[in-house]
Amino acid sequence: MAGTKTTTGAPTDVTQKHNKGGIGESTLRPDGTLKVTGEFAYSSDMWHEDMLWGQTLRSTVAHAEIVSIDTVEALKVPGVYAVLTYDDLPAEMKNYGLEIQDTPVLAHGKVRHHGEPVALVAADHPETARRAAAKIVVEYRELPVITDEASATAPDAVLVHEGRTDEYIKHVPHPNIVHNQPIIRGNAEEAAKKADFIVKGEYTFGMQDQAFLGPESGLAVPSEDGGVELYVATQWLHSDLEQIAPVLGLPEEKVRMTLSGVGGAFGGREDISMQIHACLLALRTGKPVKIVYNRFESFFGHVHRHPAKLYYEHGATKDGKLTHMKCKIVLDGGAYASASPAVVGNASSLSVGPYVVEDVDIEAIALYSNNPPCGAMRGFGAVQACFAYEAQMDKLADKVGMDRVEFRQLNAMSQGTLLPTGQPVDSPAPVAEILRRVKARPLPPERQWESSEGADVRALPGGLSNTTHGEGVVRGIGYAVGIKNVGFSEGFDDYSTAKVRMEVINGEAVATVHTAMAEVGQGGITVHAQIARTELGVQQVTIHPADTQVGSAGSTSASRQTYVTGGAVKNSCELVREQVLEIGRRKFGSYHPAWATAELLLEGGKVVTDGGEVLADLAELLEGESVETEAEWRHRPTVAFDKKTGQGNGHVQYSFAAHRAVVEVDTELGLVKVIELATAQDVGKALNPLSVVGQIQGGTTQGLGVAVMEEIIVDPKTAKVRNPSFTDYLIPTILDTPTIPVDVLELADPNAPYGLRGMGEAPTLSSTPAVLAAIRNATGLELNRTPVRPEHLTGT
Structure with missing residues (x-):
């Protein structure tokens, strides 16, 4: 039996209460133990008989004309099966991209960033492929580099992309601007005249890497029908498919994709990396081709978080009410568009934060430059804005003479508040409450490095480097709160599809759930099994491998998968239930x-x-029969923001998180130790409480990283990346990660399945400004950039 069901909004909520491992329980993840013990099979572990290895030659300069490419010596290397350049591409379509098809499969005419793919090699051994790639000779004629807003928008600026024809070019003031989004509401100029206090700030946010566990990898296997099977670690199988098939010159049904083990993503796998290259080499050689980036190449193989310059002005009355806000947000999108237009939409529409401000004048832009391409990363534009507006809240509270948390609570939005876009917040918005909770939590003890047994240097700035025993160490406390949208926005048809099958195996009624959702470590497969147990009353649930043989599940991003794909699984289970009961009625x-x-x-x-x-007993009822259904979940429709005013109902749902940071700072050496990052967050409904806490703690730690250590350094003169390794690009280890107590609220959103609220990104927003606020509190310094380095604290 089969059926279809599409729901916009919330379906009928029939929640079973007596099924072990169902909704609301802290069910353990089936992949958890394997990952911890190192037994989990990632995409880089795949193997195929008679397999070749692919290697990419990348540009050594950031902006240059390609004068010539000589592959003769590479082809002479024993064991080499193919060398491909742009001229060898098989289809008329030679570009791809998430929103704008501006990215060439291989560089053509010129290169636009350091590390851009120029040529491909397939050989019988990875070292052979690397040696052959090194023998390819590329002659460049270097061009001026665009590295910032001034060089990008100058009247005589060199264009990163000549002859643009995309939809955004009609609305931007300069061709080197990918997209700009103004938001005008009320009259900020007139409102400013009513302000008793005005504060301004200029903020700099560094380029952050997703730093996922597994580098880009995949295996392409040519098939007998002239197509290709691709096994790959990605975030969105169907989006990849739509970009891959045209440049291979194949119909989509001949490009069959299966998700392989993904070692984290955080937005860095939304874009194509090695997928097309592996398929091209497999089709050219007629052999399976595997590509695995090393960590150095991975820094060039995926997009990063947009670095940003943010210019803010806020006003307030003497009793602490916000009067107006003006801001300009400049995001550096790098050489190709990726998700920059959507990041601009998020940054602009969420730039006020979770506060009530009637009069705003906002502009957000993303630049084309010769810096590394930037796109999706956890928090997606809202992170950069939160860093700036929360620093502004502290400055303004101090000007007014109010407690910083009370100032925020006084101006906090609530359900019914209108955003700067004119859209009402139509579900719970407990901003004041989550701030109250983090402030009310007991503080960690002072001088906790001291004990009766002697000093524990691990609790001090500098840690095990033993730089201090408490001399010159000062404590600081800081607060921050943020707002993040959930799901895709601005008119995107955001939906997911799920198939559910129910049958009897070995005398037991069992269910199989099949979606194209990319499990990237967020625990979605666990939740899908919980939903099936809850809705169908079965204990054994099998999760079918994600592939393109089922309808799209959209991207594992935007905190949307449990909401949208979970909703689709729920819908499909409801159809199964109805058909099972129809069998019983018959x-x-x-x-x-x-x-x-x-x-x-x-x-x-x-x-x-x-x-x-x-x-009836399910197994007896279904003996000899099976039920299979397919259903979709579509969230409520949205609209694109008006190009001139920014007005419009662009988002579906919001999540809110607050943090209190406690830090110890060695003011003499400029070292910081974050002692605690307490957080409170509304998740609507905790479908798996253990996973919820893990997501919140993980997002909090990524926010900590960009606060005090993480930044991709790009040379401003050459646009070359200076630290593409984990030796020089630092990420928090367990020794850097503080205690992270989590306070979870469950205020149901009536428009979402089970009342849940997407929650994976919000903690990444507010943890960064909370840490910065605490360091400012300890040192008295302004500190308007991330990450904070020792020289910023000591003046050296």
Whole structure:
């Protein structure tokens, strides 16, 4: 049997309460132990008989004309099967991209950033492929580099992309601006005249890397029908498919994709990396081709978080009410568009933060430059804005003479508040409450490095380097709160598809869930099994490998998968339940009137009435039969923001998180130790409480990283990356990660399945400004950039 179901908004909520491992329980992840012990099979572990290895030659300069490419010596290397350049591409379509198809499969005419792919090699051994790639000779004629707003928008600026024809070019003041989004509401100029206090600030946000566990990798296998099978670590199988097939010159049905083990993503796998290259080499050689980036190449193989310059002005009355806000946000998108237009939309529409401000004048832009391409990363534009507006809140509270938390609570939005875009917040917005909770939490003890057994240097700035025993160490406390949208916005048709099958195997009723959702470590497969157990009353649930043989699940990003794909699984389960009950009505309806008249539920492998009367055993009922359904979940429609005013209902849902940071700062050496990052967050409904806490703590730690250590350094003169390794690009280790107590609120969103709220990104917003606020509190310094380095604290 089969059926289809599409729901916009919330479906009928039938929640079973007696199924072990169902919704609301802290069910353990099936992949957790394997990952911790190192036994999990990632995409880089794949192997195929007679497999070749692919290697990419990348540009050594950031902006240059390609004068010539000589591949003769590379082809002479024994073991080399193919060398490809732009001229060898098989299809008329030679570019790809998430929103704008501006990225060439291989560089053509010129290179636009350091590390851009120029040529490909396939060989019988990875070292052979690397040696052959090194023998390719590329002659460049270097061009001036665009590295910032001044060089990008000058009247005589060199264009990163000549002859643009994309939809955004009609609305931007300069061709080197990818997209700009103004938001005008009220009259900020007039409102400023009513302000008793005005504060201004200029903020700099560094380029952050997703630093995921597994580098880009995949295996392409040519198939007998002339197509290709691609096994790959990605965030969005169907988006990849739509970009890959045209440049291969194949129909989509001949490019079959299966998700392989993904070692984290955080936005860095939304864009194509090695997928097309592996397929091209496989189709050219007729052999399976595997590509695995090393960590150095990975820094060039995926997009990063947009670095930003942010210019803010706020005003307030003497009693602490915000009067107006003006801001300009300049995001550096690098050489190619990637998700920059959507990041601009998020940064602008969320630039006020979770506060009530009636009069605003906002502009956000993303630049084309010769810096590394930037795109999606956890928080997606809202992170950069939160860093600036929260620093402004502290400055303004101090000017007014109010407690910093009370000032925020006074101006906090709530359900019904209008955003700067004119859209009302139509679900709970407990901003004041989560601030109250983090402030009320007991502080960690002072001088906790001291004990009766002697000093524990791990609790001091500098840690095990033993730089201090407490001399010159000062404590600081800081607060921050943020707002993040959930799901895709601005008119994007955001939906997901799920198939669910129910049958009897070995005398037990079991379910299989099949979606294209990319499990990247967020725990979605665990939640899908919990939903099936809850809705179908079965205990055994199999999660089918994600592939393109089922409808799209959209991207594992924007905190959307549990909301949208979870909603699709729920819908499909409801269809299965109805068809199972229809089987019962057909078989037993004439014997028991409850089949026709009562609400029937599935619990514990039984069919029961709403009064708890058992009517049938599921396994007996389904013996010899099976039910399979396919359903979609579509969230409520959105609209694009007006290009001139920014007005419009562009978002679907919002999540809110607050942090309190406690830090110890060695003011003499400029070293920082974050002692605690307490957080409170509304998640609507915690479908898996253990996973919820893990997501919040993980996002908090990424925010900590960009606060005090993480930044990709790009030479401003050459636009070359200076630190593409984990030796020089630092990320928090367990020794850097503080205690992270989590306070979870569950205020249901009536428009979401189970009332849940996407929650994976919000903690990444507010943890960064909370840490900076605490360091400012300890040192008295302004500190208007991330990350904070020792020289910023000591003046050296």
